Amino acid sequence: MQLSKETKDIQEQLGHYCQTGQLIKPIVGAKLERLPHYRRLVFNVIKDSLSSAYPLTKSLIGDEKFYQLCFAFFSTHACKEPQVYKMTGEILTYFKEHDVLNLKSEFPFIEELMLFEWTEMEMYMMADLALPKAKKSGDWLHDILVLNPESRLLDFTYPVYKVKPNQLLKEKAGQHFCVAYREKNTGKIYFIDVSPLVALIISAINTGNKLHSIFDELNQSGIKLNEEQKDKIVAFLKSESSLVLGFIH
Amino acid sequence: MIDLNGKVGLGFRRDLSEDLLTTNGFKPSFVELAPENWMNIGGYWKKTLDKIVLQYPVICHGLSLSIGSPDKLDFAFLKDLKLFLDQNNVHIYSEHLSYSKAKNAHLYDLLPIPFRQDAIKHIVERITIVQDFLERKIALENVSYYTPVAAEIDEATFISEIVNQANCNLLLDVNNVYVNAFNQQYNAKEFIKNLPLNRVKYIHMAGHEKIEDDLIIDTHGQDIIDPVFELFDFAIKHLDPVPVLLERDFNIPQLNTLQKEINALENICAKNWNLKHAAI
Numbered sequence: 454m455q456l457s458k459e460t461k462d463i464q465e466q467l468g469h470y471c472q473t474g475q476l477i478k479p480i481v482g483a484k485l486e487r488l489p490h491y492r493r494l495v496f497n498v499i500k501d502s503l504s505s506a507y508p509l510t511k512s513l514i515g516d517e518k519f520y521q522l523c524f525a526f527f528s529t530h531a532c533k534e535p536q537v538y539k540m541t542g543e544i545l546t547y548f549k550e551h552d553v554l555n556l557k558s559e560f561p562f563i564e565e566l567m568l569f570e571w572t573e574m575e576m577y578m579m580a581d582l583a584l585p586k587a588k589k590s591g592d593w594l595h596d597i598l599v600l601n602p603e604s605r606l607l608d609f610t611y612p613v614y615k616v617k618p619n620q621l622l623k624e625k626a627g628q629h630f631c632v633a634y635r636e637k638n639t640g641k642i643y644f645i646d647v648s649p650l651v652a653l654i655i656s657a658i659n660t661g662n663k664l665h666s667i668f669d670e671l672n673q674s675g676i677k678l679n680e681e682q683k684d685k686i687v688a689f690l691k692s693e694s695s696l697v698l699g700f701i702h
Numbered sequence: 703m704i705d706l707n708g709k710v711g712l713g714f715r716r717d718l719s720e721d722l723l724t725t726n727g728f729k730p731s732f733v734e735l736a737p738e739n740w741m742n743i744g745g746y747w748k749k750t751l752d753k754i755v756l757q758y759p760v761i762c763h764g765l766s767l768s769i770g771s772p773d774k775l776d777f778a779f780l781k782d783l784k785l786f787l788d789q790n791n792v793h794i795y796s797e798h799l800s801y802s803k804a805k806n807a808h809l810y811d812l813l814p815i816p817f818r819q820d821a822i823k824h825i826v827e828r829i830t831i832v833q834d835f836l837e838r839k840i841a842l843e844n845v846s847y848y849t850p851v852a853a854e855i856d857e858a859t860f861i862s863e864i865v866n867q868a869n870c871n872l873l874l875d876v877n878n879v880y881v882n883a884f885n886q887q888y889n890a891k892e893f894i895k896n897l898p899l900n901r902v903k904y905i906h907m908a909g910h911e912k913i914e915d916d917l918i919i920d921t922h923g924q925d926i927i928d929p930v931f932e933l934f935d936f937a938i939k940h941l942d943p944v945p946v947l948l949e950r951d952f953n954i955p956q957l958n959t960l961q962k963e964i965n966a967l968e969n970i971c972a973k974n975w976n977l978k979h980a981a982i
């Protein structure tokens with residue numbers, strides 16, 4: 454490398470200062486009173502991007518704690534993503550391992566709330582996936598149902614996707630399923646609450662199983678559905694035209 | 703390829719997308735966008751991007767290349783970048799002569815590089831690699847800075863040595879020259895005259911904010927002030943026609959205010975460059 458160790462050290466010192474606000478030693482030839490502007494400008498980018506990615510989390514814990522969390526994250530974690538919006542996803546992995554503000558004991562659902570907010574953002578921005586070829590009409594029971602490739606089946610311990618954050622403290626830990634998908638025309642992300650049974654059926658459809666054989670398998674494993682229940686499931690799939698895109702005969 | 707020399711474009715922000723895509727008479731000659739905000743995306747904003755690319759010539763101005771960084775170049779990023787430039791028919795790609803990454807941590811802002819000989823060699827080597835990889839010349843911008851860091855040579859020499867040795871282009875940000883001349887107390891016109899002006903292929907113009915008696919911050923959040931227009935008028939007298947960009951990132955005003963600034967820039971271009979053309 455052409456760069457001398459001394460120059461490299463100086464550059465890294467300034468970088469470290471911007472990241473942490475701490476100066477290990479004075480930076481050669483720099484006006485010390487000007488350095489806080491860099492620190493401020495850098496941290497503003499972080500605060501603003503995280504605030505717009507996690508508005509619910511921010512309003513739940515309040516601005517002060519939220520900014521403390523941003524600070525703890527950015528000052529101890531080396532951000533890997535060259536794209537700022539992707540950087541906002543890095544706080545999730547950080548937060549899994551580091552809860553310096555003890556937020557999880559106060560808000561047991563907070564990690565899931567952040568995951569929900571990130572999922573919405575990430576799915577809204579994610580690159581387009583090619584639409585599989587599917588026929589517009591077909592047999593709901595005996596054809597393969599083609600699901601929107603831009604969809605995900607999610608399970609949560611707390612219903613973070615349907616209950617307002619300030620009401621979540623009243624919720625007990627449980628099992629909550631939803632399907633998230635990106636609607637083709639508007640690009641909006643929808644989170645549809647589904648029962649554990651429908652979640653199971655959707656994941657079976659995703660692996661290429663036809664509905665009638667899914668029902669058979671459920672039957673064999675002791676989950677017996679009457680005709681009305683089966684009709685309801687088909688009606689639900691029919692109503693979600695942005696989730697079920699068509700048929701393969 | 704449309705000739706953008708002497709034309710005035712606008713920095714593309716998401717809040718401006720509807721105005722730029724409706725037929726309301728507001729149509730800058732080109733738009734500039736940061737590839738980092740638009741690459742690897744889909745959905746609504748990808749559709750918007752596709753429409754923009756159909757309706758406007760697009761120039762790219764990057765944020766995360768970190769050409770002056772002590773860290774290694776990020777080839778995965780460069781690969782995505784090249785694909786983005788190719789897919790969107792982008793002919794001009796510029797970046798900042800600064801660094802935004804150290805010790806493998808992105809800092810998402812532009813830090814000043816020590817004006818030193820070893821930094822020159824380091825950056826020249828990296829520009830060469832980047833230009834080879836992207837299979838195009840890049841333009842590097844003189845950035846605003848609020849303190850020099852471990853400088854051993856002057857800024858104009860630093861910039862000139864780099865663009866000359868690396869055989870790359872220069873993006874002259876006139877507002878940054880003004881901001882730096884004020885903050886570091888040097889003569890802006892002298893500074894411009896000391897740059898390799900034959901390498902200037904693109905110009906940026908913007909507003910700034912004076913936050914202390916002796917400090918201006920380059921915010922891109924205000925209207926362009928008259929002394930910066932005057933410096934622009936001075937600078938382009940020494941240049942061949944190139945594209946000129948109005949950068950406005952915050953505090954975005956009414957369209958007619960933006961249009962007035964665009965018109966003012968176009969008039970200065972016409973005054974200086976049309977005369978020059980007539981004389982040839």
Ligand SMILES: [Fe+2]
Pocket residue numbers: 843875906949
């Ligand atoms: Fe600029």
